[in-house]
Amino acid sequence: xxxxxxxxxxxxxxxxxxxxxxxxxxxxxxxxxxxxxxxxxxxxxxxxxxxxxxxxxxxxxxxxxxxxxxxxxxxxxxxxxxxxxxx
Numbered sequence: 902x903x904x905x906x907x908x909x910x911x912x913x914x915x916x917x918x919x920x921x922x923x924x925x926x927x928x929x930x931x932x933x934x935x936x937x938x939x940x941x942x943x944x945x946x947x948x949x950x951x952x953x954x955x956x957x958x959x960x961x962x963x964x965x966x967x968x969x970x971x972x973x974x975x976x977x978x979x980x981x982x983x984x985x986x987x988x
Contacts, residue, residue: 919948921946924946924948924949924959925946927949927951927957928949928957928959928972929956929974929975929976931974931975931976932956932957932959932972932973932974932976934976935972935976935977935978936959936961936972939961939970939978940961943963943964944961944962944963944964944970945961945962945964946959946960946961947960947961947962947969948960950984956974958971958972958984959971959972960972960982960984968980969982969984969986970982971984
């Protein structure tokens, strides 16, 4: 007889991707202006990092998903960010 509690198989249900409005929530006016300008050139807002006690960091990818940029709090574009992306 086993005394360890039986742990059910945990399966996480995939969460739907955030809506554009959810991604843009909390961005500064300068960041929003830059995001909208880049979107006109087929860049896509993929995700927003939200570090504690810091401004949100929007990350956009080009049409081919090969390059990405980070938008600073002042709306500046960082084409060589130190951001590390997973696989």
